[in-house]
Amino acid sequence: MTKLSVNINKIATIRNARGGVLPSVVEAAIQCQSFGADGITIHPRPDERHITRKDVLDIKPIINTEYNIEGYPSVDFIKMVIDIMPEQVTLVPDGPDVLTSCAGWDTIKFQDYLKEIISEFKEHGIRTSIFVDPKLEMIEGAKLCGTDRIELYTEDYASQYIGDKEKAIAPYILCAKKATELGLGINAGHDLSLENLAYFSEKIPELAEVSIGHALISDALYFGLEKTIELYKELL
Numbered sequence: 001m002t003k004l005s006v007n008i009n010k011i012a013t014i015r016n017a018r019g020g021v022l023p024s025v026v027e028a029a030i031q032c033q034s035f036g037a038d039g040i041t042i043h044p045r046p047d048e049r050h051i052t053r054k055d056v057l058d059i060k061p062i063i064n065t066e067y068n069i070e071g072y073p074s075v076d077f078i079k080m081v082i083d084i085m086p087e088q089v090t091l092v093p094d095g096p097d098v099l100t101s102c103a104g105w106d107t108i109k110f111q112d113y114l115k116e117i118i119s120e121f122k123e124h125g126i127r128t129s130i131f132v133d134p135k136l137e138m139i140e141g142a143k144l145c146g147t148d149r150i151e152l153y154t155e156d157y158a159s160q161y162i163g164d165k166e167k168a169i170a171p172y173i174l175c176a177k178k179a180t181e182l183g184l185g186i187n188a189g190h191d192l193s194l195e196n197l198a199y200f201s202e203k204i205p206e207l208a209e210v211s212i213g214h215a216l217i218s219d220a221l222y223f224g225l226e227k228t229i230e231l232y233k234e235l236l
């Protein structure tokens, strides 16, 4: 079954709006896991605008599922991840000034760079995943980087889903087949929601994990966290 990793960045965004401690990201992570989430994802950024370095440390001891840390592999990020030893690290190419992840890696241009970083994480026993656009050459490039998994960037799928879902999913099916052929595990994320998740999951049976933040935390405002996690899990 596809695992649901809940991205709790948005909890930190709400907390930071007042500069205090509410809502607590640690409590949110505990609750998500107790309601059935299969993992917790965070994406610390250098400006700490949502998840802070302290959050990364504070969350670690309460993880009883899988801890997935996403981010741009700066020297600081690499060191922090190796100190924390999460189950998975997901490498994203975006710089410090972007609002949210907005593109996958060019796994051909940055192959040597990624290879070196991935081998360092793997030496420490941390599973690696790299964020990629749904393009066959990027999947082949990812394999040559030595990563365990890819995370398919699903923004294009989500934005085209309403207009033409068959067209929207087509490149993802091809890339998932290629990744499986090459022995790569498949994760996916970005803009997945209660509306578009079921079709994605049905068409990509190889899917190991999705990480979902924005839509899930928004849905939780209306349905509550427990019910929301249950609804997402049903779609997987």
Ligand code: PXP
Residues within 6 Å of the ligand: 007, 009, 043, 070, 090, 092, 100, 101, 131, 151, 188, 189, 190, 191, 192, 211, 212, 213, 214, 215
């Ligand atoms: N995957 C990556 C690499 C991301 O950067 C994000 C957003 O932090 C997500 C998945 C989750 O996207 P969303 O918040 O739209 O569910």
